[in-house]
Amino acid sequence: MPGAQQAAKLAAEEINARLGRDFDALVVLGSGWGDALDELGEVGSQIPATEVHGFPPSRVAGHGGMIAALTCGRTRALVMRGRVHLYEGHSAAAVTHGVRTAAALGCASVILTNACGGINPSFSVGQPVLLTDHINLTGASPTSGEEWGTDRFVNLVDCYSPRLRRIAAEVGQGVGEGVYAGVSGPHFETPAEIRMLAAMGADLVGMSTVLEAIAARHCGMEVLGISLVTNMAPGLVEGGPSHAEVLEAGEASAARVGRLLRGVLERL
Ligand code: HPA
Numbered sequence: 583m584p585g586a587q588q589a590a591k592l593a594a595e596e597i598n599a600r601l602g603r604d605f606d607a608l609v610v611l612g613s614g615w616g617d618a619l620d621e622l623g624e625v626g627s628q629i630p631a632t633e634v635h636g637f638p639p640s641r642v643a644g645h646g647g648m649i650a651a652l653t654c655g656r657t658r659a660l661v662m663r664g665r666v667h668l669y670e671g672h673s674a675a676a677v678t679h680g681v682r683t684a685a686a687l688g689c690a691s692v693i694l695t696n697a698c699g700g701i702n703p704s705f706s707v708g709q710p711v712l713l714t715d716h717i718n719l720t721g722a723s724p725t726s727g728e729e730w731g732t733d734r735f736v737n738l739v740d741c742y743s744p745r746l747r748r749i750a751a752e753v754g755q756g757v758g759e760g761v762y763a764g765v766s767g768p769h770f771e772t773p774a775e776i777r778m779l780a781a782m783g784a785d786l787v788g789m790s791t792v793l794e795a796i797a798a799r800h801c802g803m804e805v806l807g808i809s810l811v812t813n814m815a816p817g818l819v820e821g822g823p824s825h826a827e828v829l830e831a832g833e834a835s836a837a838r839v840g841r842l843l844r845g846v847l848e849r850l
Contacts, residue, residue: 594686608684612696614832621840655848669768678797685801698788699815711758713807746806753845760785764792773817
């Protein structure tokens, strides 16, 4: 059994033992999304991610890594608050371990959330945006060297499920849609890079999500990606973004994005 699959199986066994079985969906709460957990319903039990096989310690403020079990309507969700990033020096395999663990637990879908910079000037700070597609500029792939299921050459057309996007658009008010450019960071982009990304067709830019979405499709899961615009991208506004601003915008939107997630989970 290949390394990533074996690691996911071990982690899934530990989560089974500590948080229970029969999960339907994984929710990954990105930067600034942690407070949304309070809106999602009764949290059953939760454990620090680092106590589970294969999860490295997170080193980013606002990313306290916890794994929680909760029920939303009929959906049993596993929630990972905090994620592992390439920019912490971790591999694509480590970044996607949570998603692969959820697949090993039997989750059929995953909701990937993140904080991002808005490139499309029609977006505003505090707005949730559904990902229609992505541009992977990290230079990495979680499928490199890994086999999973039957297909090494994973098809990424409709990577972000049209069905889940329809549900989220019905539930959320004023939710946008756009293409997410995934960069490795952790530096923010230059204004020239933002002009390049806009010319490439990107509406949003962030430092996560793309590798997890690829891994989830590789495992046959349905993916929903939701970005929270925490700042407008460099060059679109005076000055530049800061990590504090990203976390602040997340806190201010926690109730709104939490209700959106809850509505989607109830209708999965
Ligand atoms: N760029 C990249 N990643 C981000 C940004 C940004 O402006 N905001 C939040 N995450």
